[in-house]
Structures are given as C-alpha cells and as structure tokens.
Amino acid sequence: MKFRILTLFPEQFDSFAQTSIIGNAVRDGHIEISCTQIRDYSESKHRSVDDAPFGGGQGMVMQVQPLKDAMHSEPIGENAKVIYLSPRGKTLTHDKVVELSELAELILVCGHYEGVDQRFIDTYVDEEISIGDYVLTGGELAAMVVVDSVSRLIPGVLRDANASLDESFASGLLEYPHYTRPAIYDEMEVPAVLRSGNHAEIEYWRLVQALEITKVRRPDLYNAFMKHEHDEKTRRMLKKYLKTQRENGII
Ligand code: 4FV
Helix, strand or coil: CEEEEEECCHHHHCCCCCCHHHHHHHHCCCCEEEEEEHHHHCCCCCCCCEECCCCCCCCCEECHHHHHHHHCCCCCCCCEEEEEEEEEEEECCHHHHHHHHCCCEEEEEECECCCECHHHHHHHCCEEEECCCCCCCECHHHHHHHHHHHHCCCCCCCCCHHHHCCCCCCCCCCCCCCCCCCCEECCEECCHHHHCCCHHHHHHHHHHHHHHHHHHHCHHHHHHHHHCCCCHHHHHHHHHHHHHHHHCCCC
C-alpha cells in the first residue's frame, strides 16, 4: 500500500513514519509513505498557497493550483483514491478502514486554515473523510490516523495477523477487558476463569464481557451485533448468554 501525503508540514510525518509498527512496516516494505510539500508547487514569488475567502469571512483558503500541481507531481496509480481530510467528511469507521486497505494507493490531502477551495474538492477529490466532530489546526493528524488504521490491516504489518480480527469493531463489539501478570496486584485479582486454562469458558467469558460493555457504551453496535448472522459456535454462546439474562430477569 502506497500513501502519498499532500501537506504544508511534511516534517510532521518524519517520526510517525519511522517509529514502531508503522516504522517497521515502511522498513519491511509493506507500506510506503511519501510526503509532497504543497508549497513547492506555488506559482507565487512568495510561495503562498492560500488567499482570502471570496464573500469575506475570517481566515484564509488554500488555492486550487498548488494543490492540483502537487497532486500531479507524481503519476496517480491504478486502484488509487484521493481523500481530503475534513470535518465535513464521513466519519472514519472500521468498515471504511477495511475498504481503504484494499486499495493500492491513497493520496491524503491535508488542509490548513479554513480549508481548501471547493473547486479542488469537486474536481480532484474522491472522498472527504473526518476523524471526528471537532476541528483540528490541520489535516495532518487525521491523515496519520488513516495511515495507521489502514496499515494495521495490510498483511505482514501486524506480527499476528489474527490480532486485527478479534478486536473492537472488527468483531462488531467493543473489546473484552485484558489482564496480564501479576495475577494479584494491590489485592486486585485477575478473573479466575482467565487462569483456568478452560478455553471454551474463557471464550464465553470474553464474549459476555464484550456484550455487556458494548450494551452500555455502544447500544447501536450491540443491537447491530444481536441482529447479525453468527457462526454456530457464537450462536450457541449467545443462546446461553440470553438464557442467563432471562433467568436473571434482565431481559
Ligand atoms: C479534520 C477532522 C479537521 C479543518 C480546518 C483542518 C481541519 C483545517 N480533518 N477530520 N476533524 N481538519 O478538523 O479530518 O483545514
């Protein structure tokens, strides 16, 4: 997977592209991250890339020309998408991350100031994506969120490929609680079932934990999960769970 970042602050990606799982993925050639300095394509003698908004109002707007020429400074491959990160975009979800991870190339456009000229979006952008309902100083952090979340689903990036299957959202539920050594800390004991070695019991306990926490924190996800088709094993555990819920008069 190739990530091309159009930005006014390529240095912001330096440590991100060299560190931890993402750094290893770049070094191992599983992903490529290249940054294009938009200002290098400004035609103004002061290398400016923004101007005052038509119709007045505060702030500045990024101009079409530097963005367009920065984008076309390298050929855009097959199976590529141009994404503009902005609060007006569809909020990024696991399903969208999965969809993007199936592409060969992502061009991520990082805005600044009030945003970019709408004609650039209308003409060159395939999709607007938001990482959440708040306003950032620039699209760079949002671009890093996309690169990080998508890279995790690229084969070879996560040591244990299954890790990305049994986690929040991938399973449709929020994740069950995790524990590690020591078994007792400050009189806080790890749930005995997790040290029982009984994998069926452990799996059932984890499903129940995930259901309970999701029901409280994300009833939307819980209801979707309960309506969803499940494999035989999960159906059996859900049947046992709902039976217990009925016996306890919870439902
Ligand atoms: C943003 C978001 C975001 C808006 C003005 C950059 C800023 C400035 N991007 N999800 N939330 N972008 O706030 O993606 O151009």
